[in-house]
Amino acid sequence: MHHFQYKGDELFAEEVAIKDIVAEVGSPVYIYSRATLERHFKAMDDAFAGAPHTICYSVKANSNLAVLKTFVNLGGGVDIVSGGELYRALAVGVDPKKVVYSGVGKRDDEIAYALKTGILMFNVESEQELDRINEVAGRLNKKAGIAIRVNPDVDPETHPYITTGLKKAKFGINIERALGQYQRAESMNNLEILGIDCHIGSQLTKVSPFVDAIKKLKRLLEGVRDMGIDVKYLDLGGGLGIQYNDEAPPLPADYGSSIIEETKDLGLHLLFEPGRNLVGNAGILVGRCLYTKQGEEKNFVIVDAGMNDLARPALYGSFHGVRPVVRNQSGVIEGDIVGPICESGDFLVKDREIPNFQPGDLIAFMSAGAYGFTMSSNYNSRPRVAEVMVDGKRFEVVRERETLADLVKGESVPTFL
């Protein structure tokens, strides 16, 4: 469910006509719906109402301050994967005690920053990282809360690039070695063991892999408790999928009830790190058709948005729904919607039936709220696009379109040239 719907032949974001936003802000532009963000957060939060829990939104899915603030206002924490994400979350007043820090490559300065901030815990992804966090904490005279991110070797049955919980993945510590690492952590002076963590992948469309992972974690938990370690948190990561096309992911309520059923006797505070599920369908990317072209074998609609603005189709072959911002096209064609980037991989839509767009038409690429703007780049020296948030009848720019001057910010020609 989202708030991007037609009124007559015009596509609206909540109560604002999208063509009015583009008239003011230009294209391409990302547009987010506050009501949709809030609805998705509450659905996830309500799904776990029966258990002590915290929703730690995964910042990397969409790190705009407006999005972060929306969730912080609702009591959310965050899951971060860099010092930069911590900086963003602090900028909107997140409670440090609701911050968990994941990622395989934490630097010393990032660890120190998180320790000074007083985050809840580090999700430790390797044996060496455990030593490093202990060392940095010692230097700062702090105790670092930690969980070990366990790799449970469960197949989430999703795209290989977003599968993270199989043995061959770079993430986490193999579940068979995890107990030994808890023992090692217990012997370190500057660590406080707080939890067990896993994150098995993204865009999951079934509950069963989550349940399989929990079953494995429960065995580990027993071992950890047998060593006399008092674990308080069970962090189950993110990963719940959304509907892009014809997927039918479980509702948050079903995901919630299965997980509560599986964990209710453990006496643990549950943490979740949803990203895509909260923001994916709460955002769209709007671009304008510049040209159409009938190739020898194919039709192309060329738009002003490209793979640098929305990388998912090029990166994963992902599907994004397409809707005309004003429905006045006659008929449909079969073909690709492509961007201006000089790469054949630069497509937003491939080999699909699409409205017969004409130059000037505005096109909404749906479900672009997650891993859209955050993965965008300046490739081909294209300024990154504006972001807008809509709230009922009003909207505001929440990130300005970059200027040409922004493109060369920080660059210089050396004195010897």
Ligand SMILES: *Cc1c(COP(=O)(O)O)cnc(C)c1O
């Ligand atoms: C990316 C990521 C998430 C969020 O994944 P979604 O599929 O967007 O919910 C959560 N936790 C960790 C550790 C991640 O890397």
